[in-house]
Amino acid sequence: MKVIASYSIKGGVGKTAASVNIAYAAAQAGRRTLLVDLDPQGASSFYFRVRPSKKLKAKGFFKRLPRLKAGIRGSDYERLDVLPANIHYRKFDALLSRMGQSRSRLRKQLKGLADEYEVVVLDCPPNIGMLSENVFSTADVIIVPVIPTTLSERTYEQLLKFFRKSGYPAGAIRGFFSMAQANNRLHRDTMQRMREQYGSFLDTVIPLSADIERMGVNREPVICFAAGRPGARAYRQLCEELLREERLK
């Protein structure tokens, strides 16, 4: 079982759109996939039309594997299941800090799913806390969407610094450009510069796209409702590129 985390310190950069479409594409590629929505805002759950389990609270998530499993819902798509978020997830950081072995709790729970799923996609909340640290120490690959502007460069650098300082595997990070505009000179220059500076960027670029924005209206992955168009094609390509990664083989 391989774990892909979609993470960003900032919100609104295409983190959830990426989790949703990558999870869908992985399932289409034949892998049994679970999308775990860790963000109490529950955006990816919303996209899949899945409501949270009333019984799965913060403690249960980390301590009771059967209850966690009972919270899983089948999506409308083959081989893809969703573990939806709920409002109690806002307590995760505080809860984890109080528990022993606070950084490996997530890995322990996910291990219990290894016989059912080949790929787990984690949609992470946009912050740094104990939950994020759990994600950093569990994920095989951490994809980080970056809107190619100067401020994003700084944020990316800060993330790498944090990893190195805290002993997390910076080699697991894969940045990718998100909401990029091909005809924007600043975007183009930033992308070039960041690729040169950091070897860790994926080749695929996700364009700014009205289709992707419409996911919230259609409540489906963009690969479903706009399959032939640039946004959808880019996500499919992103997923293919990821599945070729050594760390995910």
Added chain:
Amino acid sequence: MSETRHWSIESEAVLDRLKRDFAVRVGGERTRPLQFYDSFPWQLWFSDRILCRIEDRLYFCSPGGLSFNDALAVAEIEGKTPRFWWRLPENLAVLLQPHLKLRALRPTVRCARTEKPFDIKNEDGKTVVRIFTATYRRNTARGAVFLKTCSAEPVRGYEDAFAEVCRLLDALEPASCNANPLRAYFDAFGGAPEPYAAKPRLQLSCEQPARDVLAAALKAALEVMRLNEKGVVEDLDTEFLHDYRVALRSARAVLTQLKGVFPPDDERRIKDKLRELGRRTNAVRDLDVYLLDEDRYRAMVPPDYAEALNPMFDDFRARRRSEFARLSRYLASKTYADDIARLGKRVDAAAAPGNDGAAPHADTPIGELVRHRLSRRLRKLRKRGRAVHQRTPDEAIHALRLQCKKLRYMFEFFASLFDDEAVADMIGSMRRLQNLLGDFNDLSVQQQALYEYYTAKRGADPALGLAIGIVIGEMARQQAALRKRLVKHFDRFDSPATVARFETLLASGVPSTP
């Protein structure tokens, strides 16, 4: 999670009923060809499994309708469906290996499947139960309908909705149907698979005259040979020829065991013909075995020298091609067909009453004859076996092996005259000894064959000779180790316990009338 359920209700009735209580989204109807696969002896069918292909997907399922999530394994396949389990994607390969082993898959039944999905939606527009109706037609989309199913699949996490839908559909049609399309096909059109036994068991009774039994045994063997002829000629897998030869050997064995039951002239001619047929198949079978063992041979040589064996395997493959061409030409020929027909007629003639005088045991009740012959066999076996000691030449062990084989064939053939458990017990006690004898013999024969192969080869590369030498050396070493185990096992076999077992067996079953 609950299992998919099936009914045989018409789709319109289903839709009408569901619409009353749920939001239903009706999907598009789609018709696609569906191809089933199985091995020649229908190993999957008799293990209650289905392997089928729709477009580029292969599904391996337990029977019960082909549904979204219920398959045991699904894989994408490009181009032709592979024949052997080891050429399939891993998730399928690991599940198919225990069923198929050396057997090839071939396409069996073909039909057209029309499916129409209905999704039950909740207030969020989420699918909570998946329903689909499927209509199966023979061969093509215009063929006769042989099965109509309506299936409801649960979606994980929405068990309540599923339970409700099932209640509703159960009210329309209480009995859940068996949605196995293959079974439905055979029920509608006939042709259900017959169990195939390479070693058929005859039902005998002790009073039957030996002539009738011998004829039945020979005919049964000829039938197994006939069943396998096509598979040999088509070269689907190595097991057709293997089974053909097993039947041939058992025919020869029973003829030998029941000497004096047919007139001597017939006996001799039938034996000769069977021997000739056996000879014609030797080369191909030997080469098949070498090629099946290729990995084993390479593993006997240090990795640096394994490549040196390549020319030998190339030779084997080339030789196999030419020997096979010869064999398949013969089996497909009119000469062969006539030979087999004549053989059958001779068996009938030999068994016909009015042939006695020349055949002292033609009318001896089979129970009596078999008991007598079995006792004699066991005596001989124990005598040969005792002569085995550490320095016995290989021939003596080979002779012991043949005695064991003959004894075992007798037990198998005439099993119905005795108590099942006693027979199984006896065969079981011999199994270990027989396997060791078989392995010993194989090693002996192969060393010889490899030596002859290399010394006869012109322009042979010395590196090949060295590699073969290493293989022969390793085989000799294994053989010596086997000999020790053999002696130990024979001593264990040659015991009062075995004699007791044997006597129990002979005494079981209905004694023949004096």
